[in-house]
Amino acid sequence: MSVLGPQKARLDHRPPEQTLSFVNPLAQGRVLVVSSVAKADGSRGAAAALACARAEMDVAMLLVDVGGKAPRPTLIASAAAQKLEARLAVHLSDHRVASRGQVCHIAVPAEVQGLEVAAAAATVARDRLTVLHVPSDLLQTALAAPNLRPSGALLRANLRDDRSLVALVARDLLNRGLAVGVLKRRLNWVAERRALFGVLPPGSPGGLPERLVRRLCGPPR
Numbered sequence: 281m282s283v284l285g286p287q288k289a290r291l292d293h294r295p296p297e298q299t300l301s302f303v304n305p306l307a308q309g310r311v312l313v314v315s316s317v318a319k320a321d322g323s324r325g326a327a328a329a330l331a332c333a334r335a336e337m338d339v340a341m342l343l344v345d346v347g348g349k350a351p352r353p354t355l356i357a358s359a360a361a362q363k364l365e366a367r368l369a370v371h372l373s374d375h376r377v378a379s380r381g382q383v384c385h386i387a388v389p390a391e392v393q394g395l396e397v398a399a400a401a402a403t404v405a406r407d408r409l410t411v412l413h414v415p416s417d418l419l420q421t422a423l424a425a426p427n428l429r430p431s432g433a434l435l436r437a438n439l440r441d442d443r444s445l446v447a448l449v450a451r452d453l454l455n456r457g458l459a460v461g462v463l464k465r466r467l468n469w470v471a472e473r474r475a476l477f478g479v480l481p482p483g484s485p486g487g488l489p490e491r492l493v494r495r496l497c498g499p500p501r
Contacts, residue, residue, distance in 0.1 A: 311402050311410045311430040312496055315419045317437035317446050322466030324348065326436050326488065327413035328383070328475035329467060333482045333493040334409050334500065335382035340364045342405040343383050344398045346414045346422070347390030351378035354477055358382045361478065364405060371404045372397060381478020390415055399427035409497060419449075423456065432459035432496040439464055461492045 361379035471486030
């Protein structure tokens with residue numbers, strides 16, 4: 281895993297199996313945006329893993345999937361996730377909400393109105409972390425949304441094919457004052473499935489590196 285300071289926006293040339301992070305001081309805010317660059321896959325699983333990384337038995341996190349399928353509840357869900365689901369269901373009755381493990385999931389349309397619903401969901405979640413998974417063509421719109429005000433962004437990217445494009449996107453994000461991480465390889469299948477079920481504890485094999493999570497979320501409570 282390699283780390284770059286905000287004053288150096290060029291890419292590090294370390295082994296390709298590592299995770300690349302662009303470091304910027306964590307801004308105020310509790311919304312993190314996760315998206316992909318070009319044709320890189322696996323951003324949804326990365327978003328779910330990021331939501332899991334700071335979830336606890338008594339504190340559920342929120343995953344908003346823009347353009348995703350309506351989530352289904354799982355057999356295993358924490359009491360905190362169920363409480364957050366109930367609260368969101370009251371305020372956002374037109375959208376399906378589901379508690380999955382230690383994370384509460386909601387899907388919204390891939391359009392400006394969907395981002396407005398995402399902002400409302402983040403408000404209902406209050407001091408909990410909200411991870412917003414957005415398609416690449418809506419990333420700039422999400423960043424500009426006045427009611428979202430994200431503090432960081434995680435990009436799923438293939439540097440071998442899109443290094444120059446990733447550098448441009450990362451530089452733009454850093455200029456916005458965001459903490460930025462780049463996941464160079466898709467999480468493995470087991471880690472993705474556990475994350476999407478809301479049961480991927482931090483430090484799990486195949487999950488997001490803790491140092492990357494700290495850059496985006498800050499230290500654990």
